[in-house]
Amino acid sequence: MIVGNKKSFAIEFTQSESDPKMGYGKVWIQNEFYGTNKDLIYLDSYLISLINELINELINAKKIDFEFEKLSESELFELFENELNRFDYLIKGSTFTDDFTAYRFNKNGTIFLIWKMWNNKEILFSDLKDYGTKIKFCKVKKVEIENIKDKLLKKATQI
Template identity: 35%
Template structure:
């Protein structure tokens, strides 16, 4: 199942037949690039939705930092040289463990800065480019996809609290 548009922002998920109803596979699409692996079994309502909620809570980034190139910004945040870098780090979960992801907001856009850190463990990551990626989507688009996913999980009985 895909919610949203892979060309802009989407969530892909499927339920596993071999595990309890709230377990399955998921990944997140941003401008036709995915984050996460579709081969790692996860708790969909916890891990997938939890990662999306981290995106939703992205903070504003200071102007002078935001002006850096994507590679320099990634290096600054990942190195810990910027003392506030933790508030932009996406902790994610097992399906995003092989990625280093940072998010921030600016002018009604949510920005995603990421790089895959390991490509040898999951088959769907084997050919993933190890570049630094920076993409943005309208924050309203992000919120609509999250709300639709929450509604689907609620309707299927796997989301207990909204």
């Protein structure tokens, strides 16, 4: 099941056939996915709370005070990697996002995300085999994240 639109912002989750309390999830931003939907986790509490935590972090993303538009994606990512306050921007992640390093920031009501998959880890999940380590840089309006969060919570209670 997909809640939202992959072209802008969506949450994908599928219930496990063997146990309805478990399933798989993935986040989509501008047709780029963040996370893996091959890692079995609890839907009714664990997955929903992980996605909720991720969404809440995005909604509360720290505002930046530099002109990021003048930087290349690799320069921007490197800036966050070396930033003294990198933990203000870091998305801590969870089970289904363990293979990524990601940062988020807010500018004028738009949430920007920049991430890449680690290149020093063994790839366990099939959907990540061809993902590569290219930096992904996407944006989504704060209001859209809030709307998807509400829809996700409504659908999750119906499972």
